[in-house]
Amino acid sequence: xxxxxxxxxxxxxxxxxxxxxxxxxxxxxxxxxxxxxxxxxxxxxxxxxxxxxxxxxxxxxxxxxxxxxxxxxxxxxxxxxx
Numbered sequence: 001x002x003x004x005x006x007x008x009x010x011x012x013x014x015x016x017x018x019x020x021x022x023x024x025x026x027x028x029x030x031x032x033x034x035x036x037x038x039x040x041x042x043x044x045x046x047x048x049x050x051x052x053x054x055x056x057x058x059x060x061x062x063x064x065x066x067x068x069x070x071x072x073x074x075x076x077x078x079x080x081x082x
Contacts (some may be wrong), residue, residue, distance in 0.1 A: 005030035028075040034062050037078040044068050044076075 031037050034054075041054050047069030054064035054076060062078040 026073050026075065028077060030079070032078070033080050034078050037062055037064075037076050041066060041076050044055050044074050 028043050029040055031040060037054060041050070041064055045066040045068065048071075050064070051067055051073070052063075052065040054062055057063045060079070062080075064075075064076050067074070067081045068074060
């Protein structure tokens with residue numbers, strides 16, 4: 001594992017109904033491998049909810065969305081093919 005890229009952004013009320021502390025941000029991790037993406041997705045979604053399972057998307061990356069047990073929304077995106 002060489003590392004990860006971490007992105008963060010705010011989520012204005014116009015983009016999310018019922019804005020509360022916790023869902024007012026989005027966090028995205030970009031691991032190097034699909035195996036790391038699977039591991040992170042499983043760990044972060046434990047006790048939470050998988051909103052969009054990891055899958056190959058039309059842009060070619062392996063991507064999924066989840067909400068962790070604290071109500072924080074996460075995106076996992078892996079552009080690596082292995």
